[in-house]
Amino acid sequence: MLRIYNTLSRQKEDFKPIDEKAVRMYSCGPTVYSFAHIGNMRTYIFMDIFRRVLKYDGYKIKGVMNITDVGHLLSDSDSGEDKMEKASREQQKTPWEIAEFYTNIFFEDLKKLNISRPEIIAKATDHIDDMIKYVQALEEKGYGYEIDDGIYFDIAKFPSYGKLSRLSLEDQQAGARVEVNNQKHNPYDFALWKKAEPEHIMQWPSPWGMGYPGWHIECSTMSKKYLGSTFDIHTGGVDHIPVHHENEIAQSEALEGKKTVNYWVHGEFMLVNNGKMSKSLRNTYTVSQLEDMGYPAVVFRYFCLNAHYRKKLNFTFEGMDAAKVSYSRLLSALYQHKMSQEKTSEEVLAKYKKDFEDAINDDLNIPLALGVLWTMTKEKKSKDIFELALEMDKVFGLNLKDAKLDVLDAQEDIPEDIKKMAEERLNAKKNKDWATADSLRNEIKAKGYSILDSKDGYTIVKD
Ligand code: AMP
Numbered sequence: 001m002l003r004i005y006n007t008l009s010r011q012k013e014d015f016k017p018i019d020e021k022a023v024r025m026y027s028c029g030p031t032v033y034s035f036a037h038i039g040n041m042r043t044y045i046f047m048d049i050f051r052r053v054l055k056y057d058g059y060k061i062k063g064v065m066n067i068t069d070v071g072h073l074l075s076d077s078d079s080g081e082d083k084m085e086k087a088s089r090e091q092q093k094t095p096w097e098i099a100e101f102y103t104n105i106f107f108e109d110l111k112k113l114n115i116s117r118p119e120i121i122a123k124a125t126d127h128i129d130d131m132i133k134y135v136q137a138l139e140e141k142g143y144g145y146e147i148d149d150g151i152y153f154d155i156a157k158f159p160s161y162g163k164l165s166r167l168s169l170e171d172q173q174a175g176a177r178v179e180v181n182n183q184k185h186n187p188y189d190f191a192l193w194k195k196a197e198p199e200h201i202m203q204w205p206s207p208w209g210m211g212y213p214g215w216h217i218e219c220s221t222m223s224k225k226y227l228g229s230t231f232d233i234h235t236g237g238v239d240h241i242p243v244h245h246e247n248e249i250a251q252s253e254a255l256e257g258k259k260t261v262n263y264w265v266h267g268e269f270m271l272v273n274n275g276k277m278s279k280s281l282r283n284t285y286t287v288s289q290l291e292d293m294g295y296p297a298v299v300f301r302y303f304c305l306n307a308h309y310r311k312k313l314n315f316t317f318e319g320m321d322a323a324k325v326s327y328s329r330l331l332s333a334l335y336q337h338k339m340s341q342e343k344t345s346e347e348v349l350a351k352y353k354k355d356f357e358d359a360i361n362d363d364l365n366i367p368l369a370l371g372v373l374w375t376m377t378k379e380k381k382s383k384d385i386f387e388l389a390l391e392m393d394k395v396f397g398l399n400l401k402d403a404k405l406d407v408l409d410a411q412e413d414i415p416e417d418i419k420k421m422a423e424e425r426l427n428a429k430k431n432k433d434w435a436t437a438d439s440l441r442n443e444i445k446a447k448g449y450s451i452l453d454s455k456d457g458y459t460i461v462k463d
């Protein structure tokens with residue numbers, strides 16, 4: 001039974017889907033006005049792990065992710081220049097071109113990181129009419145009111161506002177810039193729909209004149225459209241708890257008059273040198289930049305999997321170097337199992353399988369599950385171990401099937417006489433002296449080592 005930490009209750013809960021046929025899951029997607037950074041990617045790796053664990057447990061999933069291509073405002077408050085338009089002005093492209101460009105790169109990054117795409121990808125600009133209808137419905141129910149620059153949600157009408165973050169309004173907004181707008185009933189009321197100035201490029205006709213949707217309304221509208229008025233899981237990064245998800249809850253529950261999400265699950269942040277990573281601070285890296293620096297995307301994935309999703313993860317290049325070495329050793333260790341013809345007993349295999357399943361089902365404890373995999377690699381070499389590792393890799397997504405030798409790793413601690421015999425064997429092979437080559441191989445084997453031939457030579461491993 002999967003247990004998952006619900007931000008709403010602040011505890012681990014048994015996961016019970018509404019409908020056994022398919023788990024319904026919504027994940028806040030990227031704002032596509034610039035490159036997604038590796039911090040963003042940590043959150044999507046967490047989403048992917050969650051999806052993989054659900055699949056491993058036998059569930060089907062209907063997942064939705066939005067693409068914010070409208071651009072939301074510069075800060076979480078409702079003022080400032082639209083992010084998409086800022087990028088558009090700086091790069092001399094239309095906001096639509098900007099959005100398409102960065103959306104494509106985002107999907108390439110997902111692919112590189114083995115992140116499975118949610119079943120439904122919903123672009124905000126394709127759902128403007130749905131959002132207008134949603135805002136109208138909130139207005140009809142008395143939750144929305146119109147002022148000069150837009151339609152706002154009336155927080156005073158929703159007394160449980162703040163239940164997800166457990167913060168008072170003042171605490172939540174501390175530090176956030178709140179626009180002084182005398183027409184708002186309450187300074188913390190947020191925009192459902194904004195009326196556009198003529199120079200605003202992205203704008204659509206609405207009952208309130210030309211304008212564009214608020215950011216939060218996107219997620220409430222699209223989750224309802226594809227997943228229904230109540231669904232199972234909503235994911236996102238912890239930064240979304242106080243404003244974005246609080247506002248989503250206010251909108252959705254105001255409209256439906258009931259709980260709309262059963263499990264709110266949030267991924268912790270990635271830091272850089274123990275500080276905040278953000279596009280605006282310009283201390284971010286992209287997956288492609290890491291690749292250019294010699295860190296394959298899968299190594300970054302491995303780096304992320306070594307930390308639990310509810311723990312902060314500090315990104316450093318020392319950490320990435322360690323991940324690179326460790327990942328390579330893992331592949332190397334598994335390769336030796338892959339090449340073995342030996343068997344492992346059912347009991348031993350069953351125990352590792354159970355330990356693995358217990359770990360992943362305990363609030364997605366992937367670091368512990370990786371520990372199980374590592375311990376398992378230390379068993380006597382056997383093909384069965386490799387097969388079980390591949391089964392586990394349905395969750396890890398670490399390309400373990402590509403297990404190959406890490407020459408550096410494998411050559412460690414090999415005695416000189418063995419190395420010498422291996423060289424002699426290679427020469428014998430080159431001279432097509434198969435008898436000598438075979439006898440040297442047997443001699444090496446008798447001393448407790450094996451030669452693994454590969455296309456660029458051979459590697460010696462301890463049996
Ligand atoms: P954005 O495109 O800014 O809306 O962010 C996309 C996703 O990345 C959201 O779910 C954020 O919560 C998440 N996110 C942003 N910064 C970080 C970070 N430093 N570490 C982890 N997740 C992040």
Ligand code: ZN
Nearest residue numbers: 028029219244
């Ligand atoms: Zn969202």
